[in-house]
Amino acid sequence: MGRPRRNLSARQRVSRSALPGATRGFVWGPVIGFGLVSLAADVVSDGARPLAGPLLAQLGASALLVGLVTGGAEAAAQGLRLVFGPWADRTRRYWTFTLAGYALTAVCVPLLAVAPWAGGSGLVLAAALIIGDRVGKAVRSPAKTVLLAAVARPVGRGRGFAVHKSLDLAGALLGPVLVWAVLAASGNLSAAFAVLAVPAGAAMLLLFWLRRQVADAGAGRPAPEEEGGGRQAAVEPPSPGAAGRPASLFTRSFALFAVAAFFWSAGLVAFGVISYHLTTAAAVPVAVVPLLYAGAMAAAALGALATGVLYDRSGAWVLLALPLLIAAVPVLALAPAAGVVFSGVLVWGTALGIQDSTVKALVADLVPEPRQGTAYGVFAAFEGAGALAGGALYGALYDTRPLLIAAVAVLQLLAFVVLVAALRSPRSPRSPRRQL
Known part of the structure; x- marks a missing residue:
């Protein structure tokens, strides 16, 4: 008689898929899958982002209203994670939040094509859809990152997050190029938004396919391969804290890391300020700005990959x-000479790539798994508060450039000191082999 089939736990399935050889690519599959979903979704979201201002202006919005809508959208993308992260942890429905968040972006962005044809309500519709896209980001981001952190562990979270972010940023690069090409050919904003329905549909198809390959974290149900099905990988369900109590979130290392994130976010200028400077002070044509943004996304991908590999090899000190x-961004990106500004755009993109990839890998290593969704929500709130403070800082000091540069330097000195304190904490991973 044949040997009886042994049911495997989620932890054992992940462990098996981490074996060398042929199964190594098998483990990379879910990481690449999440990356391809993010690539398609970012073609949609980042393709539309440079056009939000021109669309609102075409519909009759004032500069103040454009600022309120786009600023409110970004605030929602960060701040609402503080709601949806803990909610995902409480319900353990990580896939539900991931699917809902991506669906919001896939629906809202292409529908912007109809706003110019909606008459007097077009401005309200466009504002609601622009904010809806960023709310979708807040809904999906903590839950998706928990899933990604789990499937990336066997290959190294630094590498996993870096590869994912590189694919994500490839979409952020392709999106502006795509809408630029459509605008160049048609001169029609509605056509540029409408064409984004194609990558939106591709993102949702990929996501539903991936849902069949990766089990929901902590769903409390057997995986299909235990019932004869064929899922390729399963997210390891979170383990509770001692004596069944929820694991602690606010460790000293995590709290310090979040404070450091506030300081560095307050110094990382929004690209809107850089693009304003490019077109007003550096005499760069408006049509060139989307291509410079695409170059920044390429630099972000390289920065994410390089620091991700170094994170796994040498530990979190790479951050x-x-x-x-x-600290170098305002010195370069707000210089009067266009060539220096271009180099500043690349430095800005590199910093953004590290912030959106390797930083998230360290959050996953600092926080117990049952609290990761909450942690990403809290961490994003610190980053969002810093970005809001930074926007006010850059707006107030833009005309006094030396004072602005000094203020950013002080903020980054504070970030550096607090980050060193966070990395010296006992719970901070100093090597790629240490598991928390």
């Missing part, structure tokens, strides 16, 4: 480069 890069 000390982040405040140093951010």
Whole structure:
């Protein structure tokens, strides 16, 4: 008689898929899958983002209203994670939040094509859809990152997040190029938004396919391969804290890391300020700005890959480069000479790539798994508060450039000091092999 089939736990399935050889690519599959979904979704979201202002202006919005809508959208993308992260942790419905968030973007962005044809309500519709896209980001981001952190562990979270972010940023690069090409050919904003329905549909198809390959974290149900099905990988369900109590979130290392994130986010200028400077002070044609943004996304991908590999090899100390890069951004990106500004755009993109990839890998290593969704929500709130403060800082001091540069340097010195304190904490991973 044949040997009886042994049911495997989620932990054992992940462990098996981490074996060398043929199964190595098998483990990379879910990471690449999440990356391709993000690539398609970012073609949609980042393709539309440079056009939000021109669309609102075409519909009759004032500069103040454009600022309120786009600023409110970004605030929602960060701040609402503080709601949806804990909610995902409580319900353990990580896939539900992931699917709902991506669906919001896939629906809202292409529908912007109809706003110019909606008459007097077009401005209200466009504002609601622009904010809806960023709300979708808040809904999906903590839950998706928990899933990604789990499937990336066997290959190294630094590498996993870096590869994912590189694919994500490839979409952020392709999106502006796509809408630029459509605008160049048609001169029609509605056509540029409408064409984004194609990558939106591709993102949702990929996501539903991936849903069949990766089990929901902590769903409390057997995986299909235990019932004869064929899922390729399963997210390891979170383990509770001692004596069944929820694991603690606010460790000293996580709290310090979040404070450091506030300081570096307050110094990382929004690209809107850089693009304003490019077109007003550096005499760069408006049509060139989307291509410069695409170049920044390419730099972000390279920065994410490089620091991700170094994170897994040498530990979290690689993140000390982040405040140093951010301190250089206002010096270069707000210079009067266009060539210097271009180099500043690349430095800005590199810093953004590190912030959106390797930083998230460290959050996953600092926080117990049952609280990761909450942690990403809390961490995003610190980053969002810093970005809001930074926007006010850059707006107030833009005309006094030396004072602005000094203020950003002080913020990054504070970020550097607090980050060192966070990395010296006992729970901070100093090597790629240490598991928390």
